[in-house]
Amino acid sequence: MTGPALPSRRHVLAGGAAAGGVALAGCGGLDRSLLRAADAQPDGYPTVEAVREMGRLLAERTGGRLRIKVYAGGQLGNEKDTLEITLFGGLDLNRVSIAPLGSIVPEAVVPTLPFLFRSTAHMRAALDGAPGDAILAALEPHKLVGLCFYDAGARSFYTSKRPVHGPDDLRGQKIRVLNSDLFVSMIEAFGGNATPMAFSEVYQGLMQGVVDGAENNPPSYESTRHFEVAPYYSLTEHVMAPEVLVMSLRTWRTLSEADQALVRQCARDSVPVMRRIWDARTDSAMAKLIEQGVEIIRPDRAPFAAKVKPVWDRYLSTLQLRALATAIENVEAADDA
Numbered sequence: 001m002t003g004p005a006l007p008s009r010r011h012v013l014a015g016g017a018a019a020g021g022v023a024l025a026g027c028g029g030l031d032r033s034l035l036r037a038a039d040a041q042p043d044g045y046p047t048v049e050a051v052r053e054m055g056r057l058l059a060e061r062t063g064g065r066l067r068i069k070v071y072a073g074g075q076l077g078n079e080k081d082t083l084e085i086t087l088f089g090g091l092d093l094n095r096v097s098i099a100p101l102g103s104i105v106p107e108a109v110v111p112t113l114p115f116l117f118r119s120t121a122h123m124r125a126a127l128d129g130a131p132g133d134a135i136l137a138a139l140e141p142h143k144l145v146g147l148c149f150y151d152a153g154a155r156s157f158y159t160s161k162r163p164v165h166g167p168d169d170l171r172g173q174k175i176r177v178l179n180s181d182l183f184v185s186m187i188e189a190f191g192g193n194a195t196p197m198a199f200s201e202v203y204q205g206l207m208q209g210v211v212d213g214a215e216n217n218p219p220s221y222e223s224t225r226h227f228e229v230a231p232y233y234s235l236t237e238h239v240m241a242p243e244v245l246v247m248s249l250r251t252w253r254t255l256s257e258a259d260q261a262l263v264r265q266c267a268r269d270s271v272p273v274m275r276r277i278w279d280a281r282t283d284s285a286m287a288k289l290i291e292q293g294v295e296i297i298r299p300d301r302a303p304f305a306a307k308v309k310p311v312w313d314r315y316l317s318t319l320q321l322r323a324l325a326t327a328i329e330n331v332e333a334a335d336d337a
Contacts (some may be wrong), residue, residue, distance in 0.1 A: 008025035012189040034067050035251070037093035038082040040074040046281065047095045047150045047243055048072045050274035054245075057266040068093065086145045089250030092232065097138045097152065098244050099180055106136035109315050110324050112241040115305035120154060122333035123240045124275070131328045135192060136244075147267035151278045153217025154237035158226060160206050163297050167191070169306045176202050176214035187236070187286045190304070199224075208228050215239075227294045234297040236304055303320035 055068030137148030173193035
């Protein structure tokens with residue numbers, strides 16, 4: 001066996017309890033300079049590389065006094081598991097999808113709304129600005145400190161039987177979705193039949209006709225070769241829900257104000273790195289899809305957006321959430337001109 005043994009989830013939990021969430025307990029005692037970060041994505045994935053860049057910056061700016069070790073590929077459990085560990089301090093940092101946070105932080109639901117963002121540039125401008133800061137701040141009462149947002153791409157529909165040019169083309173089609181009430185509501189608004197299904201089962205489901213289509217970003221659609229059984233890709237870009245890098249509040253409170261500011265700045269400085277990697281991966285995926293003969297459809301998004309207004313009404317249940325959505329809509333982006 002090569003390399004050091006990785007801590008098990010049990011050791012993570014034990015270390016968090018014993019250290020009050022400062023760090024994992026190692027065989028040499030408590031190391032307060034080493035921050036442990038979890039990511040369910042594999043090595044080389046843009047978010048993994050971004051947190052590593054954050055660690056490089058943090059070590060450089062503190063002369064090695066603070067460092068980050070990233071456990072990628074779900075080594076410490078899936079996102080649900082690691083989020084629970086982070087909440088009580090067994091992990092210091094965690095990259096998670098924002099959608100699961102919506103069950104505990106109402107503000108986290110807003111950036112998952114379909115057709116909230118006009119473009120990738122608009123999404124980035126909103127999350128880099130005051131609306132994004134408000135969402136991150138809303139995490140703190142729930143034992144998490146939001147540090148920054150990373151991209152998760154723009155999700156679009158792909159189908160096996162016929163292309164999707166407008167929302168009516170989804171009527172009656174069985175569309176695989178995430179296990180999310182909001183995503184189910186969105187498909188139902190289009191007249192489709194939402195089918196929650198594990199991502200690992202989608203290829204077989206498409207091939208056997210269990211589902212007629214699914215939706216995801218270009219890198220996921222291409223890398224899984226779902227295009228082989230669903231060759232129509234409609235760039236609706238209906239959801240651009242981001243990823244979030246969070247820190248355990250218990251760990252955060254052990255840091256000085258100066259170190260807190262430094263951690264936050266290093267996290268934000270890692271965002272451009274993540275975006276460069278993500279954009280290159282998206283461009284590469286689209287080029288490969290075209291090479292493979294996938295039919296790329298660029299539909300008018302307005303009819304789709306009109307259909308999901310009832311979904312907005314359902315999930316924007318308070319004036320505060322409506323105000324947040326409006327603030328995001330009002331953000332100007334470079335591509336608005």
